Amino acid sequence: MEVAVVFLPLIGALVAGLFGRQIGDKGAVFVTCGLMLLSMVLAIIVFFDVAIGGNPRTTELFTWIDSGTLEASWALRVDSLTAVMLIVVTVVSALVHVYSVGYMHHDTSVPRFMAYLSLFTFSMLMLVTADNFVQMFFGWEGVGLCSYLLIGFWYDRPTANAAAIKAFVVNRVGDFGFALGIMAVFFVFGSVEFDTVFAATPGQVDTVIEFLGMRVNALEVICILLFIGAMGKSAQVPLHTWLPDAMEGPTPVSALIHAATMVTAGVFMVCRLSPMFEFAPTALTIVTVVGGVTAIFAATVAICQNDIKRVIAYSTCSQLGYMFFAAGVSAYGAAMFHLFTHAFFKALLFLCAGSVIHAMSDEQDMRRMGGIWRMIPLTYGLMWIGNLALAGIGIPGVFGFAGFYSKDIILESAWAAHSGVGQFAFWMGIAAALLTAFYSWRLLLLTFHGAPRADEKVMAHVHESPKVMTVPLMVLAAGALFAGILGYPYFVGSQMEAFWGGSIFVLPENNVIEAAHHVPTWVVLAPLVVGLIGIAFAYLLYMARPDLPGRIVAHARGLYLFLYNKWYFDELYDRIFVRPAQMLGYGLWKGGDGAIIDGFGPDGVASASRGLARRFSRLQTGYVYHYAFAMMVGVVILVSWYVWAQGG
Template identity: 55%
Template sequence: MSLELLVTLGVFAPLLGAAVAGFFGRRIGNIPSQAVTTGLLFFSCFVAWTVFSQWTWGHLEAFTVTVSPFINVGDFQSNWSIRVDALSATMLVVVTSVSSLVHLYSWGYMAEDDSKPRFFAYLSLFTFAMLMLVTAADFMQLFFGWEGVGLASYLLIGFWFKKPTASAAAIKAFVVNRVGDFGFALGIITVFWMFGTIQFAELFPMISAKAGTGWEFLGHTWSALDLAGFLLFIGAMGKSAQFFLHTWLPDAMEGPTPVSALIHAATMVTAGVYMVCLLSPIYEYAPTASLIIAIIGAVTALFAATVGLMQNDIKRVIAYSTCSQLGYMFFAAGVGVYESAMFHLFTHAFFKALLFLGAGSVIHGMHHEQDMRKMGGLWKLLPVTYAVMMIGTIAITGLGIPEIGGFAGFYSKDSIIESAFAAATSGHSPAGYFAFVVGILAACLTSYYSWRLIFMTFHNKPQWTEEAMAAHAHDPHHAHGHDDHASHAQIETHSEPDAHDDHAHDDHHHGPLRPHESPPVMLVPLVLLSLGAIAAGFVFAPYFIGDYEGEFWRGAIFSGVDNHVLHESHSVPKWVKWSPLIVTLLGAFIAFYYYVLREGLAKRMAVNQGPLWSFLYNKWYFDELYNVLFVKGAKGLGDLFWKIGDVKIIDGLGPNGAAWASLKSAARLAKIQSGYVYHYAFVMLLGVAGLLAFAIYAWGA
């Protein structure tokens, strides 16, 4: 079997699994549906690693497989294609590895759910859409995959559709992403308008000739490439939850935990980073758009890290850490080190999936409790989960010693921070210093909230015992639900039996239940992901950002002639190299002080609810602001069009008005239908007289 055919089968295998489980799941049963979807995902994963290993060590050349024509209208030509190069090979590994392990993990996590075929069908559909996205050879297929993951994420986030909060979260994700997708569509239109093609192979060689091309609009000349790059980045902002379009990401926690791992680790949220790196030929000639990307990415990294400090829901802490890590990737791409951005995307997939699935193991063991304040002392009862969560925490905080090494996050995050400094000192990016300072600060905050999660969950005094639960009942801080707004109380409970919750049978109201370790089917994916969180950095750093990076990328990423940021990052001052480690240790020590040495101090401070605490806890009040500016405004505008425009004007003057007039006329005419013969004879006589009068008049005329 040729490699081209094998890759094609690997890409379409999840679609087959989704069709089997989705259309025939009830007929064939739960186990066959799970087996088919999971087996096909592992086949896709095998294909992806085969391609990636041959690309990395076997000197595989880039190729494109044309599957079938898609849209051919005039100059607009698009085909179903599968493009294989360094970028797509990397993404194939990331997507299929995480998705296959999520499928396997879900066998245990969703064991009590009554809609398993539907769930596994949605997972496979999501994976297929993502594979379409990362192997696209033109903008049309890229947009198809882009919208496909949006649809599948809507279905997965709202999987427990009987819960109003789940449905609301799914709609919110869908609507916010449509805002970004509108900009993305405009960007594709702009590219086609400029170049007359949407094929990447035809487009990229033409870009340098268009550098400096202007576009006259509103009396001002705009850089056409900057405009295209900015519009395309708006799409990335929505899909990757960047600042301003980030509000859907935390609410996506309404989906089952495996969904959170799939969306936040390797698939949907990384699509924007992948797209920016893929379009590096555009952004290298669009300095203003690149500057915007760097600034938005840095602000996102800082914003999400500050909000993560105050969250008490274990999944929301990890969700905001995802948002922050995506900010790192974007400001890396914005300052011109696309290689480091892709490397962090690669390593992040392993340790973030590990953290999310580890959190799911904790939730499973705690009988679906997600509030970290009700945990504590779990390290003895959940030893495997504790070990892998420690590995994931060390990886995400980037703990490591320069010139020696560390876990996966150490290599990729430090490369981004050092590259930001190099971009500033070399003058390549005006946002370099800002990104560097924000990157250092966000690293400190990341360390704090990551270790805070570990200490609150696995250490400290157990808060799930009968004595602790009784104390919580008399604790006004807990009694009044200050963990979240009233609207969030339902979001983070997930205990209603009608929510199709896999742990709905565990009723907290019957007293605390002893935590327990997860079954092997859930622990095996955690162990495998922990290997990636440990080794993905030092094994692949030479290929992504090191001595062999030129041979590995082979033109898949374009760098301008004056872009030497990645190479200059290797020779930054030692204080720059050591800064991430210092701030990481500082953040860990602060967390240790507040949650171990002075246990209870942070809780007493939170009760005071100072202005800074309220600002960060309420996520900079973005939800409230958007509710006033957009939600209420849109509702008011909708009411205006509905109640005034539609009901009173259109319906009132149109069909309803005509019907009203007909009814009134009929009522009046009905009064002359008396039923007496002499009345009808009189009317007939009047008619005859009128007819004769008309005839005489007409004859005389």
């Protein structure tokens, strides 16, 4: 059954991609959506069988690589960790497919778009079902390729092309580290199979290797290199700059990338490799620090953005930081829990934003919105649910939205770690929770409330989205409402050990989730309190006193520009990497390729030939006596040569 879950989206992609012209838009939509929905249903069945029923299994399809000592089979590993990802990927992807039917209705390349979506889903499913490092790398690179195709889907837009190239190049930086890590795994363990490597890891704790001219702990280096790959794919500082630009793609793409597929790959990879990371404390410290820094960095940037999709994009970046520092303090179950709940409310927010953009005639700037909540009440209500889940609002012991349960257990785990990096991550997470609530309600109030700021022509056409777009929103809203309370006992509660089985490994001394259930009351209440403060502050600035934001910006313009320009990371990278690379490339092009290779090669030979031809062409004057003279000279030369030859 898991074979069908993985390969049905691939069949849909091939049919829509290769035969799109023959079957048309409706045929492509029917095939891709139908197969994706079927894959979703089968994934739910697999989830209950494997995760709830406790029947993990590995299905080997064929031997993929057999070269010397390198052996890698193509197999589908389905345990609880994989089963959770199958639910996340297939459910969100199926809903995005259906939503796209309405959102992309007027596009001229619907079959191509639907094929890309299904291929993206297949690549992610291959990644999460991988049974070895090489197979995981195949899915890893497939996801990167599909993100390039989808971000640059509207290839007639220069900004979309630039964003697609940026995402591809930045991810190559991380993927280089990931590839080195896989090579190091094979070098140290002699295998790329997960089970073989995991079983041998405790015996390699003290192994030392040569790396960059230094003798270093092999396991630490391997885990750090693998995490560099996760930093690129999951947009962690400093490899995060591609994520906001990915908004150049259609909104359904943003929802799929940010909620269920590409950006969650890094979190999944770290959790999958927990049997290795648990024996690499330095690597875990780096994961924690990077996650904490990313959580606060992205939240500070989000409060100053005006594009509705960019605000949600930076929110994704921030929430991924939560997931990583949870994994960094060994709370892998909490990281996967937040990944699970985040998929629902973040996909909901993105698709609600798409509904707003659809209603506002493709307008994305929140400064040109406002006053539309009565015109699109369903989207407005669903956006409320998504925001409440993102802000983590709930009443302890009674009911909370999805993010309330998953974000709180992460913060409680960071506190319960009782380490320096754990405390750092906790306070970064608390600060990020305050900012998250603020920018969420800033988005809501600027978009839906206040006086209309769009022109009359746009306001006259504001309308609720069709059912093909709103029904997926309602399904995602149900997840944002109930995924937390339903999943809590299994992911991080009383059923945790039975649920995860052997798919996640935690050393006994690192079991912070158990300790997280016994933290002080103020630690439990702190995220809710700061969340409510953030909401109140947003209401004050954008409803009660809308004049205050402008005055604050005027008094702190330097800080505002620093945050608005994303801490100037793009400008820094442009100066350090892009411009020198351009200058080097230009110099090699003009001075090396043009002047030396072409100058002495094809261009030089051609120039010499033209020169000789030009000189010989001067002999062709058209005068008979010139030709007669040339003939006489030729005769003299021939006779002289003959006489000389005979004399010799």
